[in-house]
Amino acid sequence: xxTSSQSEGGATFSAERYFATQxxxxxLEHDVARVKEFVQRQLKEGRKVVLVxxxxxxxxxxxxxxRFLDNFSAGTRGSTSAEYFLKAGYAxxxxxxxxxxxxxxxxxxxxxxxFLDFLDFDPSEDPSEASHIVVRPSERTQLVEVLTTYxxxxxxxxxxxxxxxxxxxxxxxxxxxxxxxxxxxxxxxYYLAAAVSDFFLPRQKMSEHKIQxxxxxxxxxxxxxxxxxxxxxxxxxxxGYIVSFKLETxxxxxxxxxRQALARYGHQVVIGNDLHRRKFEVVFVSPKPKVSAGASAExxxxxxxxxxxxxxPQKEIEEDIVAELVKRHQQWIEAAGTQSALxxx
Amino acid sequence: xxTSSQSEGGATFSAERYFATQxxxxxLEHDVARVKEFVQRQLKEGRKVVLVxxxxxxxxxxxxxxRFLDNFSAGTRGSTSAEYFLKAGYAxxxxxxxxxxxxxxxxxxxxxxxFLDFLDFDPSEDPSEASHIVVRPSERTQLVEVLTTYxxxxxxxxxxxxxxxxxxxxxxxxxxxxxxxxxxxxxxxYYLAAAVSDFFLPRQKMSEHKIQxxxxxxxxxxxxxxxxxxxxxxxxxxxGYIVSFKLETxxxxxxxxxRQALARYGHQVVIGNDLHRRKFEVVFVSPKPKVSAGASAExxxxxxxxxxxxxxPQKEIEEDIVAELVKRHQQWIEAAGTQSALxxx
Numbered sequence: 001x002x003t004s005s006q007s008e009g010g011a012t013f014s015a016e017r018y019f020a021t022q023x024x025x026x027x028l029e030h031d032v033a034r035v036k037e038f039v040q041r042q043l044k045e046g047r048k049v050v051l052v053x054x055x056x057x058x059x060x061x062x063x064x065x066x067r068f069l070d071n072f073s074a075g076t077r078g079s080t081s082a083e084y085f086l087k088a089g090y091a092x093x094x095x096x097x098x099x100x101x102x103x104x105x106x107x108x109x110x111x112x113x114x115f116l117d118f119l120d121f122d123p124s125e126d127p128s129e130a131s132h133i134v135v136r137p138s139e140r141t142q143l144v145e146v147l148t149t150y151x152x153x154x155x156x157x158x159x160x161x162x163x164x165x166x167x168x169x170x171x172x173x174x175x176x177x178x179x180x181x182x183x184x185x186x187x188x189x190y191y192l193a194a195a196v197s198d199f200f201l202p203r204q205k206m207s208e209h210k211i212q213x214x215x216x217x218x219x220x221x222x223x224x225x226x227x228x229x230x231x232x233x234x235x236x237x238x239x240g241y242i243v244s245f246k247l248e249t250x251x252x253x254x255x256x257x258x259r260q261a262l263a264r265y266g267h268q269v270v271i272g273n274d275l276h277r278r279k280f281e282v283v284f285v286s287p288k289p290k291v292s293a294g295a296s297a298e299x300x301x302x303x304x305x306x307x308x309x310x311x312x313p314q315k316e317i318e319e320d321i322v323a324e325l326v327k328r329h330q331q332w333i334e335a336a337g338t339q340s341a342l343x344x345x
Numbered sequence: 346x347x348t349s350s351q352s353e354g355g356a357t358f359s360a361e362r363y364f365a366t367q368x369x370x371x372x373l374e375h376d377v378a379r380v381k382e383f384v385q386r387q388l389k390e391g392r393k394v395v396l397v398x399x400x401x402x403x404x405x406x407x408x409x410x411x412r413f414l415d416n417f418s419a420g421t422r423g424s425t426s427a428e429y430f431l432k433a434g435y436a437x438x439x440x441x442x443x444x445x446x447x448x449x450x451x452x453x454x455x456x457x458x459x460f461l462d463f464l465d466f467d468p469s470e471d472p473s474e475a476s477h478i479v480v481r482p483s484e485r486t487q488l489v490e491v492l493t494t495y496x497x498x499x500x501x502x503x504x505x506x507x508x509x510x511x512x513x514x515x516x517x518x519x520x521x522x523x524x525x526x527x528x529x530x531x532x533x534x535y536y537l538a539a540a541v542s543d544f545f546l547p548r549q550k551m552s553e554h555k556i557q558x559x560x561x562x563x564x565x566x567x568x569x570x571x572x573x574x575x576x577x578x579x580x581x582x583x584x585g586y587i588v589s590f591k592l593e594t595x596x597x598x599x600x601x602x603x604r605q606a607l608a609r610y611g612h613q614v615v616i617g618n619d620l621h622r623r624k625f626e627v628v629f630v631s632p633k634p635k636v637s638a639g640a641s642a643e644x645x646x647x648x649x650x651x652x653x654x655x656x657x658p659q660k661e662i663e664e665d666i667v668a669e670l671v672k673r674h675q676q677w678i679e680a681a682g683t684q685s686a687l688x689x690x
Contacts, residue, residue, distance in 0.1 A: 064620055105461055108455075110446075111443060119488075121492070143478060219565070220563070
């Protein structure tokens with residue numbers, strides 16, 4: 001096939017080889033220090049912590065980046081879910097793609113709901129008086145609600161925001177954050193909603209300058225990004241409750257691919273969503289509770305979650321996704337107690 | 346070379362073949378109707394009109410878009426320039442990449458200057474009173490200025506915003522807008538600041554579903570986007586004053602490539618900028634005024650424009666770029682008068 005395709009010949013990087021050959025982002029140390037302080041404080045204050053990853057990653061094709069490969073994601077799922085986790089009492093590490101949506105400010109997208117449109121000069125006052133900017137009546141109720149929660153979260157110090165752009169930033173940051181979060185034992189949840197590239201161009205193969213458009217066509221050959229869930233589950237954070245996402249456009253692939261991921265990495269939940277139905281339908285795929293130690297690991301169960309947007313257009317499916325996960329995470333924490341109790345006998 | 350590279354074998358589409366084989370975006374008709382109405386109104390009210398294109402274009406790799414190739418551009422140049430054109434009395438058609446920066450709201454990026462951070466509840470009032478959201482004193486002066494200009498522009502009806510995402514959206518829209526603008530004769534200016542992909546994947550070659558990450562690496566072979574400046578200058582808008590941009594990372598290529606573009610397309614100005622110096626330095630490359638009809642078309646002149654950000658960190662180079670272009674555009678309009686006068690003799 002002459003167009004987008006894969007060959008069997010490309011390099012697959014193990015996570016170990018990846019981190020040994022690709023350079024860390026410049027901001028990593030600074031970010032890790034912030035995460036360390038944040039995790040310590042939540043530990044002291046007894047809060048559960050969720051890492052929410054959100055937005056797409058880029059794959060730069062040039063060292064002086066002009067062109068890059070990108071994954072589709074505005075960051076709606078992640079930013080919306082982060083708000084509901086905060087409301088549920090979690091501390092949230094919100095690790096997002098630069099310029100993707102963020103909790104709270106997401107309600108005021110510059111494209112669809114620009115805030116300049118709902119500010120007015122108070123007509124009852126002297127217009128030269130700079131202080132008399134007012135919020136239009138129709139917008140007040142929502143803004144008061146958003147602003148109240150936003151300020152409460154700031155006061156409580158329960159939201160830490162980290163930023164990535166490239167898939168390389170993302171991988172280094174995820175490893176570092178998960179290692180810090182492992183201190184929390186079962187009290188930490190991973191909500192990996194970012195759309196991460198499967199492919200990357202190793203630094204060693206990148207062109208220094210902008211690729212010139214000559215007479216011909218552009219060929220790009222990229223290597224596979226290491227399957228990062230594997231070391232995450234098996235090494236970096238062995239007690240965390242891990243939720244990954246599968247986005248597909250072919251509905252027939254959704255459940256098989258979700259099961260495959262669970263079989264391969266051994267984590268707790270895959271949330272499957274179809275590109276065109278993701279605002280009102282997702283499926284939770286998870287291993288069946290083991291009846292005995294001998295139960296087959298191949299046994300998975302699906303649980304569909306749907307909302308009716310025709311009936312309730314304001315409803316956000318993330319509210320129900322988060323409620324379900326908070327419940328499952330609590331069971332996971334309590335199961336550890338049972339296990340320790342059993343072990344202690 | 347095994348990685349990003351070009352071959353001589355790829356297909357090059359003429360503009361004609363491009364539009365004959367690639368489908369128009371669904372919103373095109375609606376957008377064209379808005380442009381038609383806007384141009385007619387500005388013509389009646391005697392305003393000059395500038396088309397500002399801004400932000401990067403995407404190249405989808407799949408029909409159900411998950412992955413795409415993107416060009417780097419936040420839209421700073423375009424959105425900032427659009428504001429200065431409005432201040433200079435132009436009507437502006439702002440054709441921008443979805444979610445890239447826009448005039449006015451650009452001052453309040455959610456990442457660097459989030460507006461929720463400068464709203465407060467008035468401490469002197471009953472906090473349950475929804476109306477008492479106030480702007481922090483430190484932010485008032487700027488917000489009053491931005492809001493005043495924003496509202497004046499809305500009242501005057503001098504800003505029309507159009508949105509594109511893919512390079513295909515961009516090409517169709519540019520053709521249609523320029524055909525409508527050609528009615529304005531020499532009173533229209535083209536400020537083509539968008540970062541447009543040089544490559545695309547023809548619809549006929551796209552994969553329907555998300556490309557699955559198998560064991561191998563990803564190969565992408567793309568075709569060249571037609572050189573759209575050619576029909577723009579020679580067919581669609583023969584009297585418009587056309588400014589294109591060249592962004593390079595290798596400073597040695599900047600002027601040769603700018604001259605090459607002028608020689609190839611025959612338009613008025615190329616503004617060259619280096620990726621790392623573009624906030625404080627650009628170069629205007631243009632044909633030398635012809636002394637006689639026999640002057641060589643190969644004669645170009647450069648005029649550098651630099652600002653001192655150390656001395657004046659608030660200064661925006663776009664203010665000076667726009668001032669220079671307004672002057673040149675006026676000369677262009679007046680030159681037509683001279684020409685007609687000469688012809689009339």
